[in-house]
């Protein structure tokens with residue numbers, strides 16, 4: 001039987017370690033079987049390429065032709081072009097792009113903040129997953145964005161963001177929405193997914209001075225991992241990672 005290789009590469013940074021730790025556990029659960037992975041808004045392949053290098057087949061659906069061109073170059077450089085399919089498409093219209101019940105693992109990282117309708121994307125994710133398969137969803141955290149604005153002296157922007165129902169300050173905001181752990185979990189649950197784990201990503205990485213982060217990255221990484229699932233630290237992270245499963 002075809003077997004995968006261990007995930008390799010430089011991906012374990014304070015900004016990504018928590019997500020990779022959760023994903024590794026899911027890959028291990030499949031005992032080395034090559035998985036069918038769908039990465040929605042996968043961009044230039046920061047997750048897709050290491051997963052393909054480990055032997056998994058990854059389809060990246062992204063709206064940006066430039067991102068997909070960079071992904072294709074990166075995949076070729078890593079000699080995994082045959083295991084990555086780059087599809088230009090809209091996460092809001094996923095239903096027509098992926099066969100229902102065909103995917104072992106969906107990644108949807110830093111995308112729900114920008115699409116037209118997150119509920120539609122999540123419904124399509126739930127449809128694409130095989131029964132019992134998992135979704136890794138990473139969203140921007142609202143609390144961190146409020147604190148960052150306040151710490152930078154933008155008190156009225158912090159107040160607007162804290163009060164805005166969607167967690168966005170409007171047309172000039174780079175994101176259309178941000179989440180708290182509860183609001184994100186509610187959205188996934190409404191799509192029929194069972195949320196198994198919630199972690200904070202970048203609890204400290206954006207807060208510590210660069211000289212500290214660069215001076216002792218190992219200590220920062222360890223601290224990120226230690227705080228990721230502990231409340232209140234988790235809920236103050238720049239991003240929230242939800243790991244959910246379609247019921248078997």
Ligand SMILES: C[S@@+](CC[C@H](N)C(=O)[O-])C[C@H]1O[C@@H](n2cnc3c(N)ncnc32)[C@H](O)[C@@H]1O
Pocket residue numbers: 040041042043044046061062063064067089090091092108109110111114115116
């Ligand atoms: C912030 S990047 C995240 C990239 C990658 N998932 C990561 O975590 O590094 C957001 C990505 O979503 C893509 N994107 C934005 N709107 C989209 C949509 N409606 N459908 C599919 N992809 C979209 C962008 O082109 C971009 O590559």
